[in-house]
Amino acid sequence: MSLFKDEMTPMERAVAFSKGEDVDRIQCNPNLSNGIARVLGCKISEFNHSARTLADAVIATHRRFGGDGAKVFTDLFIIAEAMGAKMKYPEDETVDLLEPAIKDISEISKLEPIDPYKDARLPIHIEAMKYVQDEIGEEVPCTALVVGPFTSAFFLIGVETMTxxxxxxxxxxxxxxxxxxENCIRFADATIKQGIGISIAEPMSSCTVVSPKHFREFSKPYLKRFVDFIKSKGSGTSIHICGKTDGIWEDVVDISVGALSIDNIASLKNCTETVGDRIKIMGNVDPSSIMYAGTKEDVRKATLQCVKDGYKSPKGYGIMSGCGLPVETPIENIDAMLDTAREIGWPITDEKLEELMSFNRYE
Amino acid sequence: MSNVKEKLLKDLAESVVDMEEDDTIEIANDFIESGYDAYEGISNGLAAGMDEAGKLYEEEEYYIPELLMCSDAMYAGMDVLKPHLKYDETEEKYKAVVGVVEGDTHDIGKNLFKIMLETTGFEVYDLGRDVPPGEFINKAKELGAKLIGLSTLMTTTMDNMEIVVNLLKEEGMRDDVVVMVGGGPISQSFADKIGADGYAPEASRAARLAKDLVRGKMNVAV
Structure with a gap:
């Protein structure tokens, strides 16, 4: 259970932040993935056919933790699946890619444009977005996670072949x-029509996978056009890129996306110092060794450290885990992350953070 | 020491680093036709090249696409050299079982670990991707493997690694088998938490650690 209470809703906080007004605490988004099924108490596979259950899990997660965003997301493959990729649907684990849509580039003409209201699981997601926006959209900024064009292309032809x-x-x-x-845009268009924002995930753009040179050649131009489309619809967007990203931070700024969420492998301090004057930064508590495997006090200390590294960033900073949380991340660790944001309160000073760092709250 | 042999080994390594698969095959054939030892060609030529590629990766000169092309060249060279290996001349090989845990199909890390294990002298059985926990146990039992290597790139499937460790305990095999874990989201503290024996952030270091751990375990057993 939470030790502290919020005084503003996430939406009130987001609005106040954007106007430069005082808030009750810094923003904090724990970034759950299919762990939302644990919060609701359902099987992950129920998200494959029930929009209501998916929406209920997103809503239950918002109510349980009070994080600064509600995100409709199950896995990275829904667009690729709608284009013909085959999936594996475990009963209570995350859906995974079984076979790409095509095996060889000679089959490229087999790839048909998606219909977001008809194909595969897309209509379930679209319907869930509608429920989420209708029911909690006034309290919390809601988004759908959409996988970017470069990463989705990997799932169309297979990771190794594309590489x-x-x-x-x-x-x-x-x-x-x-x-x-083209298909990312079709899905994003349907998403925006439900009234919710878009969080982009581009894991394959990571410098852990491809070089900055390849990123600039193959990912950035398409990402830029994707972001331009989203902005042309009057919608905001943020991007998460896993792994190392320092080689492409300037490029992400060029794309002029609203916020950049970085992995725990990347240096938050370095990131805020390098591009924090031009883009809002989010991150980067370690989802594995801290959030999943650590104690509540480990979470508290790591969160304090992130705030220390990030809070002065000129374009803003929000607490987030460095990647999607493992499904079985202890609920009390997620509470501890939010509670640390509440414990810090507002305004934030170096002295306050030093003071909070100097003692243990949980053990 | 023949200069010709040294030159061929160097060319072999370079062809791997330069991702020139056709050159690798040609040089490997030259190497065998000149009557040199295939094992040396693998360890001082191909693996040396792969080691260099790994270093370039650490230095952020190479990335995954480049590494994959290098590993293709290395495997092509292996195909030429392997049939000529004289097994009685090699040191005793330990058996290893590797695979990507259930729920994940990303096998880049596992493939690199496998190559590195083979070059440090393991005989590796590759269970592939998306492997249910029980299969690691069954295969290790069947082969008398001394090492199980578990890989994942996804946070969502990490829990399956702990299940494998627990199954080994239930089967009374935990003390006989070294368990190594690796992959993007894996850390030393995660390895400690689930009771794995070893972790290293990158494949060639992981393979060296694997050998040390298995040797350590064998010595204790003796």
Missing amino acids: KMMIKDPESVHRLCEISL
Whole structure:
């Protein structure tokens, strides 16, 4: 259970932040993935066919933790699946890619444009977004997580094939990314029509996977056009990129996305110092060794450290885990993250953080 | 020491680093036709090249696509050299079982670990991707494996690693098998928490650690 109480709703807080007014605490988004099923008490596979259950899990997670965003998200593959990729649907684990939509670039004409209201699990997500926005949209900024064009392209042809094509056949990578972009836009368009925002995930753009050079050649142009589309619809957006990203921070700024969420592998301090004057930064409590495997006090200390590294960032900073939380992350650790944000309160000073760091609250 | 052999080994390594698969095959054939020892070609040529590629990866000169192309060249060279290996000349091989845990199909890390394990002298059985916990146990039992390597790239599937460790305990096999875990979201503290024996952030270091751990365990057993 929470030790502290919020005085504002996440929406009131977000609005006050955007106007530069005082708030009750810093923003904090624990970034649950399918752990939302544990909060509601359902099986993860129920999200595959019930929009109501998916919405209920998102809403229950908002009510349980009071984080600064409610996100409709199950897995990275819903667009690729709608384009013909085959999935594995475990009963109570995250859906995973079984087979890409095509095996070879010669089959590219098999990839058909998606209909977000008809194909695969997309209509379930769209319907869930509607419930979430209708029921809690006034209290909390709601988003759908949409996988970006470059990463989605990997799932269309297979991760290994796409990876090698970047070196052997760059032209085909561009053709695939173009198709992927078109379908990301179709889904994003339907998402925005439900009245909710978009969080982009681009894990394959990570410098842990591809070089900044390849990112600039194959991902950035499509990502830029994707973000331009979202902004043209009057919607805001943020992006999460896993792994190392320091080599492409300037590029993310170029794309002019609203906020950048970084992995715990990346340095938050370095990031805020390098690009914090031009983009809001979020991050980056370790989802594995701290949130999943740590104690409540570990979570508290790591959260305090992140705030210390980030809170002066000129364009703003929000607490977040460095990647989606593992499904079985202890609920009380997620409470501890939010409670640390509440404990810090507002305004934040170096002295206050030092003082809070100097003692243990939980043990 | 023949200069010709040294030159061929160097070229072999370079062809791997340069991702020139066709060159690797040609040089490997030259190496065998010149009557040199295949094991040396693998360990001082191909693996040396892969080691160099790994270093370039650590230095952020190479990334996953480049590493995969290097590993393709290395495997192509292996295909040429392997049939010529004289097994009685190699040191005793420990058996290892590796795989990507259930729920995950990303096998880049596992494949690199497998290559590195093979070059440090393991005989590796690869269970592939999306492997249910029980299969690791069954295969290790069947082969008398001394090492189980578990890989994942996804936070959502990490819990399956702990299940494998617990199954080993239930089967009374935990003391006989070294368990290594690796992959993007895995950390030393996660390895400690689930009771795995070893973790390293990158494949070649993980493989060296694996060998040390298995040797350590064997010595204790003796």
